[in-house]
Amino acid sequence: MTQSRPSLTIDDVPIAWRFDDGDLLFGGLSSVLFWANPSLFRMLSPLVEEIGTDLFRLLVARSSSLGTAEDYRDVVRLGETFEQGFLSWGRLVSMAGWGAFELPAFERAACAATVRVRNAWELRMQAAGGMRWGCPFLQGKVIGIFGRALEQRCWADEHIVSEGAEPVVEFRVHASDRTIEDELHRLRLARLRARQAELTQHMAAAALELRRKDEEVEQKERLIRALSAPIIQVWDGVLAVPLVGVLSRERAAPICEELLDRVTSMSATHVLLDLTGLSEVDAAATGQIAAIVSSLRLLGARCAVVGLSPQLARTMVELGISFAGVRTYQTLADALRQVVGLTRGPARRSF
Known part of the structure; x- marks a missing residue:
C-alpha cells in the first residue's frame, strides 16, 4: 500500500484508491461513490x-x-x-x-x-x-x-x-x-398511441376554434360591408346605397351582387348610388361602378349617381366609361326629391 494508492482486499475483491487520478477501483473496475x-x-x-x-x-x-x-x-x-x-x-x-x-x-x-x-x-x-x-x-x-x-x-x-x-x-x-424489450415496446407503443390521440384531440379542438374564429371574421366582414355600403329602402321601390371609404374591386363585387339580389327580391325600380363618402376609388372599382349601373339597367331599374367627385369623373373619362343616360346629383337630398316626388306639385317625376 502506498500513500497515493491505498488498497485493500475483502472476500477476494480488491478495492484501491488512486488519489493522484481521482479514481476508485472496485474489483479492478473504475467506480464512483455517491451518497444514496x-x-x-x-x-x-x-x-x-x-x-x-x-x-x-x-x-x-x-x-x-x-x-x-x-x-x-x-x-x-x-x-x-x-x-x-x-x-x-x-x-x-x-x-x-x-x-x-x-x-x-x-x-x-x-x-x-x-x-x-x-x-x-x-x-x-x-x-x-x-x-x-x-x-x-x-x-x-x-x-x-x-x-x-x-x-x-x-x-x-x-x-x-x-x-x-x-x-x-x-x-x-x-x-x-x-421480456424487458417487449414490455418497453408495448409501453412505448401505448404512449405513442396516447400521444397521437391527444394530438388528434388538440387538432380537432384547434380546427373547431379556427372555424369559430373564421365565422366571427365572416360575420364582422358582413357587418362591415353592411355598414360601409348599406342598402336602404327609402321609398316604395326606391333603394339608396351610400358608399363610404375606399372602394376596391374586391369590395365592389359583393356590393354589386347583393344590390342586384335586393333589386330583384324587392322589385325596386330606382336605385340611388351615393358616392359622396368615397375617399379613394381605383380604376378597377370605377369599372365596377359602371358595371353596377349597366346591371341595374338590365334588371329594369333606373340608377342615379349622387356625389360624383371631379377625380372620379376624370378617371371615368380616362377609362372611356360613360354614364350616358344616368342622372347625376350633387346631394342625396336632391336625388330623393326628384325620385319620390318631394317637390312642389302633386305629380311624381321620374328620371
Missing part, C-alpha cells in the same frame, strides 16, 4: 418525473440486465452450485452497498425462485426522498441472471415487503414469455 440520498436520489428523481415511473423502471431494468452475462459467469465461478454461487455473488455486491441478498427458494425444475434483498440500495435511496419507483435496477439483474441459470425466458415480479428502517424487497421469479 441525497446525491443519487436527486440525480434520478427528475428523470422519473419527466418520463414517468413505468418507462423509467423498464429503461433501468433493461440497462442493468445488459451486464448480467458477466454477473452469471461470476455466479458460476463462485460456487459449486448455482445457489451457492448466487449467494457468494450477493455478498460481493453487498460490499458495494447493493443490499443483503438471500435466496429463500430455488426450484430449477419448476423454473421458480424467490430472491430477497434486505436494505436494498434503491429503497434506501428513496426512503427519505418523498418519491417511490421501486427497484428496477435489482429487478433487471435478477431477470438476467436467473434467465441464464434456468436457460429460458423468465420474469421477476417485484414485491416491496418492508419500507421501514431496513427496507426489504422480494423478487418472485417464474417462467414467462415477457
